[in-house]
Amino acid sequence: MHKAYIFLCHIPKTLKIDEATLQEKLFGYRIKNGFTYLEVAKKIVLDKSTIAKFERNGGFKIETQEKIEKYFLNMN
Numbered sequence: 001m002h003k004a005y006i007f008l009c010h011i012p013k014t015l016k017i018d019e020a021t022l023q024e025k026l027f028g029y030r031i032k033n034g035f036t037y038l039e040v041a042k043k044i045v046l047d048k049s050t051i052a053k054f055e056r057n058g059g060f061k062i063e064t065q066e067k068i069e070k071y072f073l074n075m076n
Helices: 003-009 022-034 038-045 049-056 062-075
Strands: none
Touching: 003 022, 022 049, 022 062, 038 049, 038 062, 049 062
C-alpha cells in the first residue's frame, strides 16, 4: 500500500497519521512528497534501511533520531 500512497502523494484519512511522533512525521513527509526511502535517506544522509526501521519504530541509535530531527528543523 505504501507504493500506492507514494504514487498518489496522498495519505488516506483512515490511516490516521499522528505527526506528533517523529516516526509518523517522517512517514507523512515521505508519503506526501512522494519520496522513497532512498530519496529521504540521501537528504538526511542515512541508509535507506535505517529510515525504514525508524519509521516502523524499530531499533535505531539516538544519533539517527538526532539527524532526522535536525533535518526537520533545518527545513523551516
